[in-house]
Amino acid sequence: MRTPAETAPNRPTAATGDAVPFRVAVVGAGPSGCYTAQALCKGQPDIEIVVLDSLPTPFGLVRYGIAPDHQGAKAVSRQFERVFAQPGVEFVGNVSVGTDVGFESLLENFHAVVLATGLGADRHLGIDQDPDARVVGAGDLIRLLNSDPDSRLRRRRDGLDSLGTEVVIIGTGNVAVDVARLLAKSDLDFIASDVDDDALRTVAPDPVRTIHILGRCPSHLAKWDTSMVKELAQVVGVHVTVDGAPLLGEPEVSPRTTVDVRFERVPVSIRRHDGRIRVTTHRAGDSHLADHLDADTVITALGFDSSAAQAARFDGLDAPNVFRVGGPATGRLGNLAENRKLAADTVKDILAFLRGREHRPRAGLDGLRGQLPASAVGFEAWRRIDDAEIRRARPDRCRTKFTTRDELLAAAADSAVLPSTPLATTGPSTTQEK
Incomplete structure (x- = not known):
């Protein structure tokens, strides 16, 4: 220094x-x-x-x-x-x-x-949640794919495996769109990126087939940038629907990945069900009308604690x-x-x-x-x-x-192995870096 x-x-x-x-x-x-x-x-x-x-x-x-x-x-x-x-x-x-x-x-x-x-730390949902349900924070997942050495997912004692072919993302901000895009892309879509290929192949050996994005707000109050959603919809092989309507029209061929966005869905519980994860929601303004959605993994994208x-x-x-x-x-x-x-x-x-x-x-x-x-x-x-x-x-x-x-x-230290000498020393200097 x-x-x-x-x-x-x-x-x-x-x-x-x-x-x-x-x-x-x-x-x-x-x-x-x-x-x-x-x-x-x-x-x-x-x-x-x-x-x-x-x-x-x-x-x-x-x-x-x-x-x-x-x-x-x-x-x-x-x-x-x-x-x-x-x-x-x-x-x-x-x-x-x-x-x-x-x-x-x-x-x-x-x-x-x-x-x-x-x-x-990713913000928790604060709802009834089975402790054994597969729930992953979006921030943790992006840090893993960015090679963060302190990633919580990298340090998991039970190891990390595929997120599955169907995931639910809870949240409608830009981070939710980032996660959906990363899980839907093919290898060719990552050219010139710095993605951690090993981590990506672990969590998504193939592009995830179905991605559900759930937001409790109405569509006009979503926190994501419209340009981000359009970018997701323009990925080759990806088809995005919003409350059942195609975002960019019907695809010409069968899509590789379907992204299903649903607004005004309030999460109630996350439970294990028949070997998968069941997300129960109710419609905003009507707590008596419940919906159930089964998937392999739930990803929370609710901001940070x-x-x-x-x-x-x-x-x-x-x-x-x-x-x-x-x-x-x-x-x-x-x-x-x-x-x-x-x-x-x-x-x-x-x-x-x-x-x-x-x-x-x-x-x-x-x-x-x-x-x-x-x-x-x-x-x-x-x-x-x-x-x-x-x-x-x-x-x-x-x-x-x-x-x-x-x-x-x-x-x-410009070394193949860790030396026992100070690692950041840059050469002769009036002070020694410690």
């Missing part, structure tokens, strides 16, 4: 003339954290920023949450890479705040701390120099445009706070070095991971990601 004090000019204080640059720690290197760092650099060019993440890789949901066949949206990571290339901006990955580095250390060593940790933002409770969370952005601030995960605006608004508050008072010098990253694990990953080490994934890309894929932390850390 570069030494922040060597790479960013100092800002004299009005009272003393001493050089005291603003130092800010951002916890979370996803889109909200990266947009925050970007806006801070624009608003205060001499600022010093350290972006920490528990994963060895930056970019969070850009890398692991955007559908792997939407590479255009993932391209925002190039913009974020330019942020980390600026003097005074550091990425420190594979570091858990609250475990490796105490939150109190961030408060001690930085003038401001920004929580941009996102929301990690806002309580997950408080899963790690740090001392000083309500201190005046602690700010929240993205999921921890709003309780929801917005799209990239929303995250960018929220980050820009938060940065105005941060800079107003910093400029509104005199600050004693803070050590910044240097004050954390004794706490950083040997396997901490800097931005140059991330570039080695990035290069290695592109070089190992399978045919017709833009990259093939590593799926375990050990693989990621070995690539960061």
